[in-house]
Amino acid sequence: MTTAETGSETRLLTTSKAMVEAIAQEMERDPSVFLMGEDVGVYGGIFSSTEGLLERFGPERIMDTPISETGFIGAAVGAAIEGMRPIAELMFVDFFGVCMDQIYNHMAKIHYESGGNLNVPMVITTAMGGGYSDGAQHSQTLYGTFAHLPGMKIVIPSNPYDAKGLMTAAIQDDNPVLYFFHKGIMGLGWMTPNPRATDHVPEAPYVVEIGKADVKRSGSDVTIVTVSLMVHRALDAAEALAKDGIDAEVLDLRSLVPLDREAIVDSVTRTGRLLVVDEDYQSFGMSGEVITTAIEGAFDYLDAPPRRLAYPDVPIPYSNPLEQFCLPNAESIAAVARELVNA
Amino acid sequence: MIDEDTQRELLRQMIRARVFEEAMAEVYMEGKTPAFDIAAGPVPGEMHLAAGQEPVAAGVCANLRPGDAVTATHRPHHIALAHGMDMKKMTAEIFGKETGLGHGKGGHMHLFDPETHFGCSGIVAEGMPTAVGQALAFKKQGKGNVAVAFFGEGAANQGAFHESLNLAALWKLPVIFVCEDNAWAISVPKDAATAIGNNSDRAAAYGIPGALVSDNDVTEVYETAAVALERARAGEGPSLIEVKTDRLLGHFQGDAQLYRTQEQIEELEQRDAIRRYEQALVESEVLDSAEALEIWNRARAEVEEAIEFARSSPYPAPESALTGVFA
Numbered sequence: 001m002t003t004a005e006t007g008s009e010t011r012l013l014t015t016s017k018a019m020v021e022a023i024a025q026e027m028e029r030d031p032s033v034f035l036m037g038e039d040v041g042v043y044g045g046i047f048s049s050t051e052g053l054l055e056r057f058g059p060e061r062i063m064d065t066p067i068s069e070t071g072f073i074g075a076a077v078g079a080a081i082e083g084m085r086p087i088a089e090l091m092f093v094d095f096f097g098v099c100m101d102q103i104y105n106h107m108a109k110i111h112y113e114s115g116g117n118l119n120v121p122m123v124i125t126t127a128m129g130g131g132y133s134d135g136a137q138h139s140q141t142l143y144g145t146f147a148h149l150p151g152m153k154i155v156i157p158s159n160p161y162d163a164k165g166l167m168t169a170a171i172q173d174d175n176p177v178l179y180f181f182h183k184g185i186m187g188l189g190w191m192t193p194n195p196r197a198t199d200h201v202p203e204a205p206y207v208v209e210i211g212k213a214d215v216k217r218s219g220s221d222v223t224i225v226t227v228s229l230m231v232h233r234a235l236d237a238a239e240a241l242a243k244d245g246i247d248a249e250v251l252d253l254r255s256l257v258p259l260d261r262e263a264i265v266d267s268v269t270r271t272g273r274l275l276v277v278d279e280d281y282q283s284f285g286m287s288g289e290v291i292t293t294a295i296e297g298a299f300d301y302l303d304a305p306p307r308r309l310a311y312p313d314v315p316i317p318y319s320n321p322l323e324q325f326c327l328p329n330a331e332s333i334a335a336v337a338r339e340l341v342n343a
Numbered sequence: 344m345i346d347e348d349t350q351r352e353l354l355r356q357m358i359r360a361r362v363f364e365e366a367m368a369e370v371y372m373e374g375k376t377p378a379f380d381i382a383a384g385p386v387p388g389e390m391h392l393a394a395g396q397e398p399v400a401a402g403v404c405a406n407l408r409p410g411d412a413v414t415a416t417h418r419p420h421h422i423a424l425a426h427g428m429d430m431k432k433m434t435a436e437i438f439g440k441e442t443g444l445g446h447g448k449g450g451h452m453h454l455f456d457p458e459t460h461f462g463c464s465g466i467v468a469e470g471m472p473t474a475v476g477q478a479l480a481f482k483k484q485g486k487g488n489v490a491v492a493f494f495g496e497g498a499a500n501q502g503a504f505h506e507s508l509n510l511a512a513l514w515k516l517p518v519i520f521v522c523e524d525n526a527w528a529i530s531v532p533k534d535a536a537t538a539i540g541n542n543s544d545r546a547a548a549y550g551i552p553g554a555l556v557s558d559n560d561v562t563e564v565y566e567t568a569a570v571a572l573e574r575a576r577a578g579e580g581p582s583l584i585e586v587k588t589d590r591l592l593g594h595f596q597g598d599a600q601l602y603r604t605q606e607q608i609e610e611l612e613q614r615d616a617i618r619r620y621e622q623a624l625v626e627s628e629v630l631d632s633a634e635a636l637e638i639w640n641r642a643r644a645e646v647e648e649a650i651e652f653a654r655s656s657p658y659p660a661p662e663s664a665l666t667g668v669f670a
């Protein structure tokens with residue numbers, strides 16, 4: 001881990017509980033933090049991202065909103081400008097279409113347009129990801145779309161520890177931060193069980209620095225770069241590869257903006273081979289950016305052309321066999337890594 | 344006064360929809376017990392059922408003609424059926440099968456049927472502009488058809504609702520906006536989300552008629568829709584109809600509904616609009632109880648057949664995911 005140990009007591013927490021703990025601790029510490037979104041109150045967030053917060057902080061600080069994303073996300077921008085630190089939840093990232101103007105023309109640009117005279121310290125939390133047949137409008141990841149637009153930080157935790165530390169960092173940051181949580185890493189009882197969604201998390205507050213990637217497994221033969229649930233898939237693939245004598249390094253980017261280009265270059269320099277795994281659409285996105293970074297920074301060290309395994313450039317189909325065909329998984333990751341190493 | 348054939352048809356459509364939703368609730372749980380996993384079973388993913396809201400769909404759609412268009416929401420089954428969608432193709436789509444409307448690419452929130460000019464969207468309120476556009480096309484084509492947009496009361500707080508009403512009013516389009524006010528948007532009650540009591544009052548802001556049907560009564564829905572449709576077909580522009588209806592089940596299947604009490608749910612069940620209408624028709628001798636039972640039995644047979652069709656249909660080839668992005 002690249003993060004400093006805090007030395008405090010740890011407990012086993014799911015990713016969602018770790019995320020909520022960070023929000024609660026920041027709300028205790030800083031009265032300007034408040035949270036709003038759809039079904040964040042009594043329901044506790046459709047993906048348990050706000051569970052228990054209403055009981056603790058009351059409806060003045062945990063605000064259920066109407067289904068008016070342009071309205072309340074825009075209101076978060078306004079409140080942030082006036083010195084509050086709002087957290088606004090966009091229930092599924094797929095719904096960005098109805099409020100994108102507030103996000104990228106306002107939230108992301110006001111600091112720059114004001115010549116640095118205004119800050120927009122806010123967090124948008126949003127659920128992403130598929131694999132459970134929720135169809136084309138409820139399964140996307142879309143972080144590449146947001147990362148493409150300047151002016152907002154993009155964090156994407158893959159595990160409980162990072163979920164807490166990145167949330168604390170996001171709330172404390174003076175810039176707008178989009179916090180993407182994959183439904184499959186939250187540790188929800190009604191999703192396909194994921195053992196990696198529960199882990200030891202320190203009780204005391206701590207920060208995971210935004211913009212620092214994390215080597216989840218070190219290896220010497222091939223670097224697998226990815227984020228979020230695909231980190232879990234890549235780790236599973238790495239275990240399978242180890243049995244074939246292939247030593248894979250798994251790099252969890254954790255943030256796309258800022259992107260830890262040094263970590264990418266450093267890893268590829270050591271392994272000579274790069275595979276990017278991306279649950280987002282393939283073209284014009286994260287995979288292209290990471291590969292470009294490697295080519296620019298480690299060209300002479302590459303033993304083979306970089307490869308990518310991403311979601312194909314098609315809307316996400318509902319039918320299970322179709323969706324699973326499109327999603328990268330441990331087997332397909334291992335297969336491409338083998339090809340890369342044997343090339 | 345609605346003629347007796349139409350009364351029987353209204354009852355039949357409501358019963359078909361109810362039987363379908365109840366069957367879906369069961370099928371949905373296949374493979375999801377003892378441990379619930381949303382990704383498991385023959386029907387994975389989210390499942391929003393409309394039990395309780397049948398009067399809205401039946402009452403409005405009974406007024407529609409071939410070629411009239413309908414857009415619905417994430418909770419579309421009752422409307423699709425009332426508007427004449429093929430139950431087998433619809434069910435097969437919900438099962439993700441090759442024989443489904445969209446060959447498994449759409450799913451339960453994305454049922455598209457050119458034959459009945461039906462479409463729906465999982466993005467709250469976003470079916471409304473589409474209906475406006477369909478009405479615009481009908482007007483340009485001189486077709487005399489209308490478009491109907493169904494949406495929940497939660498959707499009436501989206502910009503798309505207000506933009507759609509204004510556009511339709513401005514361009515005098517043949518479109519009807521039908522608000523299914525089931526009092527809940529997932530866990531958020533209407534009075535915690537909407538600044539006024541009745542969405543029908545919002546019609547005044549756009550200079551169009553706004554009608555309120557206050558007790559989930561299919562007769563009243565039918566008659567209210569008839570007036571709005573006549574106006575639209577006469578070229579006099581759009582109307583907004585709000586129906587106070589009931590969501591008997593959770594927002595989606597698997598919803599523990601911790602935001603409302605068991606008593607509240609039971610109260611809704613007790614005032615079940617279908618049972619009420621059935622009783623009224625028996626009392627007024629439009630049909631006898633044997634005939635009523637026959638409607639239920641036929642609906643059960645039809646739904647069973649549709650499910651059997653869906654089950655026995657093949658899945659699409661996995662690689663077909665990569666085709667069909669462009670025409």
Ligand SMILES: Cc1ncc(C[n+]2csc(CCOP(=O)(O)OP(=O)(O)O)c2C)c(N)n1
Binds near residue numbers: 069091416467495
């Ligand atoms: C733009 C958008 N925001 C949020 C959601 C999540 N969502 C799905 S249904 C729903 C509640 C909708 O309430 P209502 O419109 O009243 O319809 P009902 O579910 O009661 O039928 C919400 C918030 C969504 N699908 N799209």
